[in-house]
Amino acid sequence: MCGKLTVVSKPSSHQGIAALSDAVAGAAEPLETLVKVDTGLGRVGVAPGAATVDLARSVAAAPWLRFGGVCAHEGFTYGLPDPEERTAAARAGVEALVETAEALSAVGLPAARVSVGATPGINALATMPGVTEIRPGNYVFYDAMQVGLGAAPLDHCALRVLATVVSHAARDRAVIDAGSKTLTTDRGAHGQTTAGSYGVIVGREDIHIERLSEEHGWLRLDPAGSDVEIGDTLEIVPVHACPVANLAHELTVVRDDTVIGRWAVAAAGQVR
Amino acid sequence: MCGKLTVVSKPSSHQGIAALSDAVAGAAEPLETLVKVDTGLGRVGVAPGAATVDLARSVAAAPWLRFGGVCAHEGFTYGLPDPEERTAAARAGVEALVETAEALSAVGLPAARVSVGATPGINALATMPGVTEIRPGNYVFYDAMQVGLGAAPLDHCALRVLATVVSHAARDRAVIDAGSKTLTTDRGAHGQTTAGSYGVIVGREDIHIERLSEEHGWLRLDPAGSDVEIGDTLEIVPVHACPVANLAHELTVVRDDTVIGRWAVAAAGQVR
Numbered sequence: 244m245c246g247k248l249t250v251v252s253k254p255s256s257h258q259g260i261a262a263l264s265d266a267v268a269g270a271a272e273p274l275e276t277l278v279k280v281d282t283g284l285g286r287v288g289v290a291p292g293a294a295t296v297d298l299a300r301s302v303a304a305a306p307w308l309r310f311g312g313v314c315a316h317e318g319f320t321y322g323l324p325d326p327e328e329r330t331a332a333a334r335a336g337v338e339a340l341v342e343t344a345e346a347l348s349a350v351g352l353p354a355a356r357v358s359v360g361a362t363p364g365i366n367a368l369a370t371m372p373g374v375t376e377i378r379p380g381n382y383v384f385y386d387a388m389q390v391g392l393g394a395a396p397l398d399h400c401a402l403r404v405l406a407t408v409v410s411h412a413a414r415d416r417a418v419i420d421a422g423s424k425t426l427t428t429d430r431g432a433h434g435q436t437t438a439g440s441y442g443v444i445v446g447r448e449d450i451h452i453e454r455l456s457e458e459h460g461w462l463r464l465d466p467a468g469s470d471v472e473i474g475d476t477l478e479i480v481p482v483h484a485c486p487v488a489n490l491a492h493e494l495t496v497v498r499d500d501t502v503i504g505r506w507a508v509a510a511a512g513q514v515r
Numbered sequence: 516m517c518g519k520l521t522v523v524s525k526p527s528s529h530q531g532i533a534a535l536s537d538a539v540a541g542a543a544e545p546l547e548t549l550v551k552v553d554t555g556l557g558r559v560g561v562a563p564g565a566a567t568v569d570l571a572r573s574v575a576a577a578p579w580l581r582f583g584g585v586c587a588h589e590g591f592t593y594g595l596p597d598p599e600e601r602t603a604a605a606r607a608g609v610e611a612l613v614e615t616a617e618a619l620s621a622v623g624l625p626a627a628r629v630s631v632g633a634t635p636g637i638n639a640l641a642t643m644p645g646v647t648e649i650r651p652g653n654y655v656f657y658d659a660m661q662v663g664l665g666a667a668p669l670d671h672c673a674l675r676v677l678a679t680v681v682s683h684a685a686r687d688r689a690v691i692d693a694g695s696k697t698l699t700t701d702r703g704a705h706g707q708t709t710a711g712s713y714g715v716i717v718g719r720e721d722i723h724i725e726r727l728s729e730e731h732g733w734l735r736l737d738p739a740g741s742d743v744e745i746g747d748t749l750e751i752v753p754v755h756a757c758p759v760a761n762l763a764h765e766l767t768v769v770r771d772d773t774v775i776g777r778w779a780v781a782a783a784g785q786v787r
Contacts, residue, residue: 255682258745286731287682287690318728410527410559418559424761429700456590457757459558473530485729489696490762492784511784512764 253314255279255288257301264305273309276302277356280343282315282336291339292346299352312356312375313347315340320363321431326393330367341373363394386484387443388431397443397480402488404442404479406460411473415466419477423455425490429483442479447471452479525586527551527560529573536577545581548574549628552615554587554608563611564618571624584628584647585619587612592635593703598665602639613645635666658756659715660703669715669752674760676714676751678732683745687738691749695727697762701755714751719743724751 252274254260260276267274278298281288289295295313302310317336323329337359344354359368360378362385369377381388384402385395406421426441441452441460450471454461464471481487488494492511496504524546526532532548539546550570553560561567567585574582589608595601609631616626631640632650634657641649653660656674657667678693698713713724713732722743726733736743753759760766764783768776 255684256745259681262746281684285685285688286728286733287684289684409531412527412553412559412561413557416557423699423701423758427695427700428702428758429695456558457761461558473528474534486695486700489729490784508784512762512780 252276252308253279254302255281255298257298260298260301260305260308264307267307270307273307275311276305276308277312277314277358278302278310280313280315280340282317282340283332284316284318286316286318288315291343295343296346296350296352299347299354300350303352310352310354312354312358313340313344314356314358314360314376314378316378317359317361317364317368320361321388321392323363324392326364329364329392333361333364333368334371337368337371337374341371344373362389363392381485384484384488386487387440387480387482390443390480391431397445400480400484402481402484402494403445404481404487406477406479408462408471408473408475408477409459411471414468415464417462417464417469417471417473419452419460419462420458421460421479422458424457425487426452426455426460426479426481427483427486427490428455429486431482440482442481445478445480447477450477524548524580525551526574527553527570529570532570532573532577532580536579539579542579545579547583548577548580549584549586549630550574550582552585552587552612554589554612555604556588556590558588558590560587563615567615568618568622568624571619571626572622575624582624582626584626584630585612585616586628586630586632586648586650588650589631589633589636589640592633593660593664595635596664598636601636601664605633605636605640606643609640609643609646613643616645634661635664653757656756656760658759659712659752659754662715662752663703669717672752672756674753674756674766675717676753676759678749678751680734680743680745680747680749681731683743686740687736689734689736689741689743689745691724691732691734692730693732693751694730696729697759698724698727698732698751698753699755699758699762700727701758703754712754714753717750717752719749722749 252263278295279288280291280295302308317333320329320333344357347354356376357374358376362379362381365379385400389395390397406419408417409420410418441455444450451463452460453463494506524535550567551560552563552567571582574580589605592601592605616629619626628648629646630648634651634653637651657672661667662669678691680689681692682690713727716722723735724732725735766778
C-alpha cells in the first residue's frame with residue numbers, strides 16, 4: 244500500500260535548520276529537508292518568494308541536510324464555508340508555492356517536492372501543475388466537520404463511536420457513556436466550528452450532544468417527548484476524527500456489519 | 516496511602532439496577548451499590564427525597580446487590596465564580612443529600628456512605644454533619660481552572676506541560692510544539708470557562724495560548740515586541756488537568772528540580 248517511508252523534516256527558520264543539522268550530524272546520508280511555507284494559514288512557515296529562497300539556501304548549505312523542496316498546509320480552508328471561496332483561496336496559496344518553486348529552480352535549487360495538504364478542497368489542488376505531492380490527512384476517516392464543509396457526505400465518515408444511554412433522568416435530557424475522553428471537546432479545526440453538537444448521532448440527527456463531561460455526554464432531547472431509552476446504543480460521527488482516534492488505543496474494524504479486525508493506534512500518547 | 520479498594524456502583528434508574536444485578540449474578544458477595552442523587556448538576560442521578568428512597572428499595576430488593584448509601588457530584592460549583600455563592604449552593608445540595616440519608620434510615624435503609632465530591636469548595640463540605648466520604652478529584656493536580664475559581668493558587672498546580680517554541684514567524688506570533696493532543700481544547704468543566712488562553716505559561720502570564728492545532732499551540736505576543744525566542748522552553752499549567760493527564764502515557768515526577776520518578780498513566784485509553 245505504501246511506498247518507501249521517508250523521514251522528511253520541515254523547518255521554517257535559520258535556528259530550526261541549524262538545530263536539525265546538528266541533530267543528524269554523522270548520519271549515513273543527509274536528511275531530506277523541505278522548507279515550510281506559510282501560504283495563508285498564519286501558523287508556522289515563512290512567506291513564499293524571497294524568504295523561502297533564503298531558507299532553502301540555508302538548508303543547502305547545512306552540512307547534514309539535503310534540500311528537498313517546499314511544503315505548505317492550507318488549513319485556512321477549514322474557515323471558509325463557501326466552496327468556491329475555499330477553492331479559490333486554496334488555489335491562490337498553492338500558486339504562490341509553485342511560483343516559489345520556480346524561483347528556487349531559477350537560482351539552482353530545484354524543489355523535487357512541492358507538497359500541499361488539507362482535506363477540504365484537496366481535490367482542487369491535487370491536479371494543479373507544479374504540485375508533486377498531496378498530504379490530506381482527515382480524509383482517511385472524514386468527520387462531522389468535513390460534512391459541515393460539504394467535503395464529504397455523512398455516510399463516508401468511517402470513524403464511529405458507539406455509546407450507550409446510561410441515564411434519562413429528565414424528559415428533555417439523557418446521558419451517554421461517552422464524554423470528552425472519547426469524543427474530545429474539539430469543535431473544529433482552524434476556526435471552523437460545528438455548532439450545536441459534539442457529534443452527529445447517525446439516524447438521530449434531531450438529538451444534540453449538548454455538553455460533555457469527561458465520561459458523560461449530555462443529550463438534549465425534544466421536550467415534547469423522545470423514544471430514547473436507557474440501554475440504547477447510539478452511533479456517533481465525531482466532530483473531529485483526528486483527536487478521537489488519538490484517544491482510543493484500539494479501533495474495531497467493521498465491514499458489512501461484521502468485525503474484520505482490530506487496529507492498534509500505535510501513535511496514541513506518543514507526543515513528547 | 517489507600518484503604519481497601521472497593522468496587523462501588525452508582526446506578527440512578529431501575530433499569531440500571533436490574534442490569535447491574537444481572538451483571539454480577541453468581542458473585543461470591545453482593546456488590547455494594549450507592550444510589551446516585553442529583554443535587555443540582557442536572558446530569559445523572561435522581562432527585563433527593565422520595566425518588567432516591569424508591570431506588571434504594573429497588574437496590575435492597577435486587578438479588579446480587581447490597582445497598583451501601585448515596586452519592587452526589589456537586590459539579591455545578593464550577594459554574595459559580597463567587598466563592599460565597601458557590602459554597603452556599605454546594606452546602607444546600609449536600610444538605611438535601613444528608614436529609615435523604617435520614618429519610619432512608621427512617622425506612623430501615625441506613626446509608627453507610629453519604630459521599631460527596633467536586634474540587635471547588637470541597638473544604639466547605641468535608642466537615643458537614645452526615646457526610647461520610649469526599650471524592651474531590653482535580654485536587655491531585657489542580658489546574659488553571661481551579662486558579663480561576665480561587666480554589667488554588669498557581670504554585671499549587673502540580674501538572675505542568677513543557678513545550679518548546681518552534682516558530683516565531685511574525686512579531687506578534689510564536690508557535691509551540693504542544694497542541695490539542697497535549698493540552699486538549701477543554702476550556703473548563705461544567706460551564707466554567709477560562710477565557711483567553713489554553714493554559715497559563717508560568718512566569719509569562721502575559722502570553723496567551725490563543726489557538727490550538729493538534730500539534731501546535733499559537734502564542735499571541737505583544738505586538739510591540741517580545742523576548743520569546745525559538746528554542747525557549749515554556750512551562751504551562753493546563754486549563755483542565757484531568758484530560759491532559761489522560762493524553763499522556765507517562766508523567767515525569769519532579770521534586771526540587773530533580774526528576775525522582777516516572778509514572779505510567781495506567782488508565783489512559785481505557786475508556787471502552
